[in-house]
Amino acid sequence: MRNVLLSMLFLFTTTAFATENKMTHPKIKLTTSLGDITIQLNPEKAPISSANFLTYVKEGFYNGTIFHRVIKDFMAQGGGFDTDFNQKEVHAPIENEADNGLKNTRGTLAMARTNVPNSATAQFFINLKDNGFLNHTGKNASGWGYAVFAEVIEGMDIVDKMATEPTGSRAGGHQDVPKTDIIIEKAEIIE
Secondary structure, three states: OHHHHHHHHHHHHHHHHHHHHHHHOOEEEEEEOOEEEEEEEOOOOOHHHHHHHHHHHHOOOOOOEEEEEEEOOOEEEEEEEEOOOOEOOOOOOOOOOOOOOOOOOOOEEEEOOOOOOOOOOOOEEEEOOOOHHHOOOOOOOOOOOOOEEEEEEEOHHHHHHHOOOOEEEEOOOEEEEEOOOOEEEEEEEOO
């Protein structure tokens, strides 16, 4: 009887932990033209950026967008342009959470932004290597950094493959654009 109770307690605790983990660390699958990438959000450390990303996923915003800037040994940026290179309409910018303790290490996702610290909207990038110079060092012009909010948990080989694709320039002065579109065909919550 005691073993049955212990087994039931273990099962309950394991199930409760798994349920809590699913709720607190959502997973998103990016189905791309090169293969699937699964990412896990970190809403504890980056609640604003994670909620923002989830909103765009739920709205289907990322479906049909491209990785429009890929720089070998640096990063792959996407989430803003369609295949005709039209920039998509976005929600209001969010607060920069780069001081959350998360670092721009290989496989992490961070919010892309302009030179204005609180200007991130929908665009994000995946770090292809450790990019410590993008980390928060202070709330000043040179130290704001880029807010990490998620990490790749499956499909980093697909991200690495992006970096092998030939790039060039595109209308509007855009550089480092893959010559063959790397399309986010679908972004969906899987947990």
